[in-house]
Amino acid sequence: MNMDPELLEIRRHLSQYPPFDALSDAHLDAIVEQLEVAYHRAGSQILAAGSPITALHYIRSGAVEIYRRSGDLYDRLGEGGTFGHYGLLRGRRIHYPAVALEDTLLYLIPAELFDQLCEEDNDFADFMELGRSRPENVTAAGERSGHLMTTRVRRLVTRPPLIAEAPETARSVAARLADEPLAAVLVVEAQGDDPRYTYADSSGALWQVRGILTDADFRHRIVAQGRSVDTPVGDIVSDPLIAVQSDETVQEALLAMLRHNVHHLAIVHRRRPMGLIRMEDVVRFETQSSLYLIDSIFSQDTVAGLASLLPEIRASAVRMIRNGADSRTIGTALSAIGRSVARRLLEIAETELGPPPVPYAFMAMGSMARDEQTLVTDQDNALVLDNAFDPVRHDAYFLALAERVSDGLDTCGYAHCKGGIMATNAQWRQPLAVWERYFRSWIEAPTPERLLHSNIFFDLDNVHGEERLVETLQDLVATEAGRSKAFLAAMARNALNRTPPIGFFRDFVMEKDGRHNNSINVKRRGTAPLTDLIRIHALACGSRAQNSFERLNDIAETQLLGPGVPEKLRFALETLSLTRLEHQALDIEQERAPDNNIEPENVPDKERTELKEAFRALSHAQKFLRFRYPMPTVRGTRSGRE
């Protein structure tokens, strides 16, 4: 039967949102035919706890808040969101009450049809059971899990920014700031020479944005320094402007704040400033208390104080995992926390040891650099020193600095690196020129030991200090590693040493180390070989990204892998990472020390299937890697340049 034209409108809307976007035409038609419509005014109760539930609820327009029985907010859903499935699946009673946040138009899918859909469409059933789509569809899952990742930051902008011209006095700006809820002002000047910060106002006049001045700046830079209140604000504003584009996600804005350790951010459309947002705005937006942790980290003055935050850090991570956040959100949050702890330790050490004799950068390697930390993590770090470094005069300072930070991290739950990849090791506490030599030698003459180093050090990111020192090394890796076919081939062979636990009959092969019988180390057999593999392809296509998902985006833009392969790898990485995180969360909830081992018999059937699919995808990808970078023949004739 052809769909009546009057209902196409409704069908089109449903078909844009998961899980309906993946339904067959016949199922979609059946839904539209049986749909019921109901309107709810803002503030009215849609579902009351304990009442019977007769339909799946779909938000056609408006917004709905879902509460726990305790009265805590559980979720906030917008257009295309679905709710009520939990009650439909469990006893046909409402578990989570729902209230219309805005005037809301609902489409109701009757319970009998819901049952039929769950019966006939596995993806639909998965989506309803898990509260998210299968991880294969990572973007759709992301859209549902954290609105932090999908909401554009312009939604947090409530008013145009207060603007002050550079010559205006601090006294005059402070008076205007008194009525400004954001307690911050954007400082501009008429003539500027940096086109990156130049914009035209509505009358066509050109302005250059200098930076943001907050009420704290008035305290620190005027009052505390005893300067005159008639100082022009242009003299006290700090360059450069930290800004994000208005269509970036709230998460990007948050990361920008964490990365630059600022509490205010300018939101720009192209180059025109649209408004200012504060860390508080983001925190209020995202109820996850994990973000408050960053603030508590920076208010600690002792190592013991920092270490006392460990239970809270773990609890917030478990909460994120249980609330269905995706692995990238969790990895990014945990890395941001780890970075903040390291940065705070360095600040504390600098206070005690005095300012550094030459500029330095404290860099992180491995999962922290990739924004992929989990709850089980050790520290990989190093010091890149300015070339003016003189070991005789300066090394005592940097050794003391490294020891304090490394021991501090260990106390805070980031265990000492067993392989000694730490700044306390003199080899990894060197001036930039030495580092450049290291990196070049690893690329030019890869031995097994050097390959190990490449694997670790080629995921690198600055944590504290002079960013340029680390950027120089990142540039070197991006430009030179990909050019050397021999290096990539050596890396590829190395990456094939660890294989996924898929047996001859496509069953799991358990670890045989005696201690972990019947278990699989998801890191060693899954995420680690997968990130190794992604790194090689990323290096081959000259990507500068550190995060594996970003690397996959870069890889997908080239023809390096076949069509659909980057998506498969994304699915595999998301599945393996989430499985790993979920098992760590379980360990913590059951008061065991979290590890990277999972017991397949403890994994529900559905997840087992996905896990196998993920391992299989890794296995295929390894085969391709072997094919692309073949082992040199005995005579070595095929190992030369192509």
Place this chain on the structure above:
Amino acid sequence: MRRADRNGAWPAWMREQAGRTADPALAGFYAAFNLTPSQAISDTPLVALDLETSGLDPRRNAILSIGILPFTLDRIRLADRRYWLLRPPAGFSGHSVAYHHITHAEIEQAPDFATVLPELLEALAGRLPVVHYHPIEREFLARAVRQRLGEDWRFPLIDTMVLESQQVRHGLKSRMRALLGRPPASIRLADSRARYGLPAYEGHQAVLDALATAELLQAQIQHHHSRSSGIGELWL
């Protein structure tokens, strides 16, 4: 007769018509009317009704299609919708009107109003019709019935446009607008819906407009009236 009195007189008038009409289908429609002015809108079976016509003048233009959608204050069931495409009588303008979703061939094959009238009457029986801008529905239907049966056809109905005008055109805000020389707020269907956060539907098919009208009534009652409001206060 004051408006309230006239509106209160609908049940008696409908009973009277049931005994007077010569047409069995019309008699059945009138006899099925069992609504009282004091009954709550939330307890009343409603039916959204929308006509597509070839123009605005019932003497010269004809009904092209009819869409109806039975509903209540709590639920609108799409499965209950009905739709009739009609062939305009010879001599009526309508063939010249281009409706993007109706082809001439479809119109040629469509039945005359007289053929679908019994089904229409049965679908409306016992329910209170809801329309947006009632002169179209009331006058086009009355004229179409008079032409075929030689009788009048009238019934009480709720007009969401009238309800909307009570809100936006008679309040303090609208008087301020008038004082300031601003045009009155629009009470067209799409504009009215936007005030309640209802989505913009594309296209003007009779059933879609009936759905739009039904949703609008649910919103208006929740915002400005109450579930227990008597239908006698709302019908015309």
